[in-house]
Amino acid sequence: MSKADKPEATAQAEQTSKNPNEEIITLDQPIKRGETEITSITLRKPVSGELRGTSLMDLAHMDVIALRKVLPRISQPTLTDIEVGNLDPADLMQCGVAVASFLLTKKAREGSLEA
Template structure:
């Protein structure tokens, strides 16, 4: 029972759909853009059209070229291909894990969190 009358049920509630569809990535190495630094980016779950021209298996395997195509389409602030290409490898890996998790079904994502 997920109702306000049952606080225990609220504490056990699953993350909202909005949380499942967005991930904030804190960058180890800021991305330089002009006179400012980007220290974190938000990635949102892509829709099918944003995956055009990308092999889903390569994206799930965190292939760099696939990530360079998709990350500019789903990041806020919107990154350029060049900025993605200059990212610290650890930051790119964090982004790849987030994108790969977006490709899982809700059931599979929940199972991986419980494991």
């Protein structure tokens, strides 16, 4: 294996080992929580009960109100509604894309990765 092949092999290994039910979001603007600074959050695929009070279409359209309901339920560390409301728009967009992708079937997600 040449040096040029190593980064490609590493990227392929990361893709195959990545949990499709989780997405790690690196925040452009960290969240300050007391003395702690949160620089990344992990979102996990929600179960149906965690979607209560929202519309799947609203989540698919990345509606801010729907995201404010769901993100605290699926984030690690757990974000508060106020923290979600104070997210930088670029960070909220990243979270919205992750949540919307969780709504796709496995086949649709694989097809979107190939495109």
